[in-house]
Amino acid sequence: xxxxxxxxxxxxxxxxxxxxxxxxxxxxxxxxxxxxxxxxxxxxxxxxxxxxxxxxxxxxxxxxxxxxxxxxxxxxxxxxxxxxxxxxxxxxxxxxxxxxxxxxxxxxxxxxxxxxxxxxxxxxxxxxxxxxxxxxxxxxxxxxxxxxxxxxxxxxxxxxxxxxxxxxxxxxxxxxxxxxxxxxxxxxxxxxxxxxxxxxxxxxxxxxxxxxxxxxxxxxxxxxxxxxxxxxxxxxxxxxxxxxxxxxxxxxxxxxxxxxxxxxxxxxxxxxxxxxxxxxxxxxxxxxxxxxxxxxxxxxxxxxxxxxxxxxxxxxxxxxxxxxxxxxxxxxxxxxxxxxxxxxxxxxxxxxxxxxxxxxxxxxxxxxxxxxxxxxxxxxxxxxxxxxxxxxxxxxxxxxxxxxxxxxxxxxxxxxxxxxxxxxxxxxxxxxxxxxxxxxxxxxxxxxxxxxxxxxxxxxxxxxxxxxxxxxxxxxxxxxxxxxxxxxxxxxxxxxxxxxxxxxxxxxxxxxxxxxxxxxxxxxxxxxxxxxxxxxxxxxxxxxxxxxxxxxxxxxxxxxxxxxxxxxxxxxxxxxxxxxxxxxxxxxxxxxxxxxxxxxxxxxxxxxxxxxxxxxxxxxxxxxxxxxxxxxxxxxxxxxxxxxxxxxxxxxxxxxxxxxxxxxxxxxxxxxxxxxxxxxxxxxxxxxxxxxxxxxxx
Numbered sequence: 001x002x003x004x005x006x007x008x009x010x011x012x013x014x015x016x017x018x019x020x021x022x023x024x025x026x027x028x029x030x031x032x033x034x035x036x037x038x039x040x041x042x043x044x045x046x047x048x049x050x051x052x053x054x055x056x057x058x059x060x061x062x063x064x065x066x067x068x069x070x071x072x073x074x075x076x077x078x079x080x081x082x083x084x085x086x087x088x089x090x091x092x093x094x095x096x097x098x099x100x101x102x103x104x105x106x107x108x109x110x111x112x113x114x115x116x117x118x119x120x121x122x123x124x125x126x127x128x129x130x131x132x133x134x135x136x137x138x139x140x141x142x143x144x145x146x147x148x149x150x151x152x153x154x155x156x157x158x159x160x161x162x163x164x165x166x167x168x169x170x171x172x173x174x175x176x177x178x179x180x181x182x183x184x185x186x187x188x189x190x191x192x193x194x195x196x197x198x199x200x201x202x203x204x205x206x207x208x209x210x211x212x213x214x215x216x217x218x219x220x221x222x223x224x225x226x227x228x229x230x231x232x233x234x235x236x237x238x239x240x241x242x243x244x245x246x247x248x249x250x251x252x253x254x255x256x257x258x259x260x261x262x263x264x265x266x267x268x269x270x271x272x273x274x275x276x277x278x279x280x281x282x283x284x285x286x287x288x289x290x291x292x293x294x295x296x297x298x299x300x301x302x303x304x305x306x307x308x309x310x311x312x313x314x315x316x317x318x319x320x321x322x323x324x325x326x327x328x329x330x331x332x333x334x335x336x337x338x339x340x341x342x343x344x345x346x347x348x349x350x351x352x353x354x355x356x357x358x359x360x361x362x363x364x365x366x367x368x369x370x371x372x373x374x375x376x377x378x379x380x381x382x383x384x385x386x387x388x389x390x391x392x393x394x395x396x397x398x399x400x401x402x403x404x405x406x407x408x409x410x411x412x413x414x415x416x417x418x419x420x421x422x423x424x425x426x427x428x429x430x431x432x433x434x435x436x437x438x439x440x441x442x443x444x445x446x447x448x449x450x451x452x453x454x455x456x457x458x459x460x461x462x463x464x465x466x467x468x469x470x471x472x473x474x475x476x477x478x479x480x481x482x483x484x485x486x487x488x489x490x491x492x493x494x495x496x497x498x499x500x501x502x503x504x505x506x507x508x509x510x511x512x513x514x515x516x517x518x519x520x521x522x523x524x525x526x527x528x529x530x531x532x533x534x535x536x537x538x539x540x541x542x543x544x545x546x547x548x549x550x551x552x553x554x555x556x557x558x559x560x561x562x563x564x565x566x567x568x569x570x571x572x573x574x575x576x577x578x579x580x581x582x583x584x585x586x587x588x589x590x591x592x593x594x595x596x597x598x599x600x601x602x603x604x605x606x607x608x609x610x611x612x613x614x615x616x617x618x619x620x621x622x623x624x625x626x627x628x629x630x631x632x633x634x635x636x637x638x639x640x641x642x643x644x645x646x647x648x649x650x651x652x653x654x655x656x657x658x659x660x661x662x663x664x665x666x667x668x669x670x671x672x673x674x675x676x677x678x679x680x681x682x683x684x685x686x687x688x689x690x691x692x693x694x695x696x697x698x
Contacts, residue, residue, distance in 0.1 A: 050222035073169040078129040080107030083215035091207040106158040114154040127183040130164035132172035139224035142178040149236025152334040157182030160611040179225045183212040194276040203336040213255035232256040239264035243356030252362035261367040266536035267692040271329035273349040274322040276337035313456040325696035326459040368551030374528035375588030377595045385584035416482040444517035447508035455493035464489035504674035542644040550642040551650040553598040559614040562586040604628035
């Protein structure tokens with residue numbers, strides 16, 4: 001070591017020590033930390049919208065960028081504007097803008113079993129508008145209308161996560177201004193109820209969405225928007241709604257010209273007219289709201305849904321007088337049903353309307369999925385989360401069920417077991433114990449259970465001597481009926497299900513080790529992602545007669561969108577108690593991008609579904625800045641159009657995605673092990689005729 005080099009090291013060490021534990025100021029001043037920007041208080045103002053005077057608010061907020069310093073920007077918000085009114089179990093009627101309007105506070109949310117930030121009432125058909133400040137009436141800006149998700153059971157267009165203030169402020173500051181609208185629609189029992197007769201429509205929630213879009217078409221020009229440049233966006237059940245809206249020629253292309261569908265399970269089988277009829281409660285305008293909501297609470301109880309799903313799959317005579325190809329609709333009971341275009345002399349449906357997957361797209365569309373939708377999507381929790389626990393408890397009493405070569409016996413035994421109230425209490429106790437330790441709530445599917453659950457998910461049928469089966473039926477004794485049936489029937493699954501389970505990628509693993517049992521659960525979720533979400537979305541894009549863009553959100557957030565403490569505390573009135581359903585959605589979101597994980601990035605909002613704060617990493621903040629700008633831009637539609645031959649997908653990951661188009665996406669992202677799936681699982685399942693459009697949705 002040279003003297004000069006040693007001297008350099010000594011000087012460096014001395015300089016470092018001089019700065020430690022001394023009161024001597026450094027010779028090079030540290031840079032000043034900028035003072036945080038503080039938005040001004042909300043400022044009420046009066047706007048002249050056409051012939052109407054509206055009291056609204058001007059709101060200042062901080063916007064961030066990957067290329068510039070943070071800055072303050074203002075937007076104007078118009079909250080709680082009524083767009084329609086409706087009598088219970090009647091379709092809503094449009095409301096004119098009216099005269100003087102106070103739009104300074106959000107309106108009521110529609111009745112639901114979850115808590116939201118607003119008061120709940122049936123007078124809930126209102127919408128919110130965010131626009132740039134000082135907008136001219138003839139500004140002719142693009143318009144984005146957002147339809148919230150929530151399994152057709154809960155949610156509001158006024159929740160903090162889906163506010164349009166940030167994205168509107170960003171667009172204005174970037175020189176790409178637009179107007180954003182969010183809305184409410186009727187949910188649950190009030191939003192969907194079967195109506196007798198051909199072309200009679202009891203999908204009231206969908207009808208409310210149509211009226212909101214009509215209202216926007218009629219009035220948005222006075223707010224500075226372009227009524228011929230409207231993009232409708234939906235997430236979850238909001239995206240499912242758009243699948244139906246695209247079928248209506250009076251709406252699609254007229255009241256909206258483009259669409260974005262996030263997490264639409266196009267492989268889902270909606271309830272048919274006849275199945276919806278069997279579920280009808282005959283509620284009317286005179287039924288008390290308490291009775292309606294109590295019925296809804298029963299229908300959405302996870303254990304009740306599990307029983308209904310199993311019975312729907314088994315298609316037991318008398319207990320299930322009408323059945324579809326699969327029992328899926330039992331897991332989302334308030335989703336829209338398929339209308340009937342022609343009825344038979346006996347009143348059943350002889351000719352049904354098309355399902356969304358059969359109808360295709362009417363307008364240019366962006367659609368895509370998150371990497372792990374099946375981990376948390378509302379309709380799946382009963383199968384993927386409750387069944388392993390039921391099997392574990394059931395096997396304590398009847399261990400031979402897990403070695404039975406006929407998995408159908410297990411399914412019947414599960415239904416029978418769930419008919420005993422003591423077992424229900426035991427199940428709830430077990431679930432509550434797991435809630436205290438999320439890590440201990442590892443979920444596994446033994447091989448026999450995996451085969452049974454997979455077969456039942458896609459539908460199964462009882463086979464046996466009809467006279468013997470009829471002799472078992474006693475509608476006053478469900479448990480006795482099932483106990484009798486266990487001994488005399490066989491259950492056959494679709495040939496397609498058998499073919500799927502024969503593929504290496506989905507072949508049942510032995511339950512000899514925990515690792516293999518866990519692998520069965522992983523395979524089940526992969527199968528649901530492939531057949532309900534990714535495969536159908538890719539199919540819709542490839543076969544679209546209009547421009548389509550396909551995206552895939554695979555970034556695993558550092559935060560969890562779900563919070564399982566959402567049940568009501570009867571003593572305090574606070575929603576801070578354990579919710580079993582949301583607990584398992586929370587656990588399901590630990591492993592990756594689950595349903596709704598993209599929303600904070602899309603809206604650039606650091607909040608969960610329930611409005612509580614999250615703390616994204618610096619990389620995630622950068623991704624939020626990028627995705628929230630692209631999502632509300634022309635480039636999303638023009639720069640990433642899908643080509644079947646190229647299989648090009650816009651992949652969203654932690655490193656950003658402006659240039660991150662993946663070609664041969666299925667081959668790259670979904671590699672299969674089985675020789676039939678080597679070109680990609682989606683391609684292989686399609687070639688084998690194992691996708692919904694060649695099977696139960698054909």
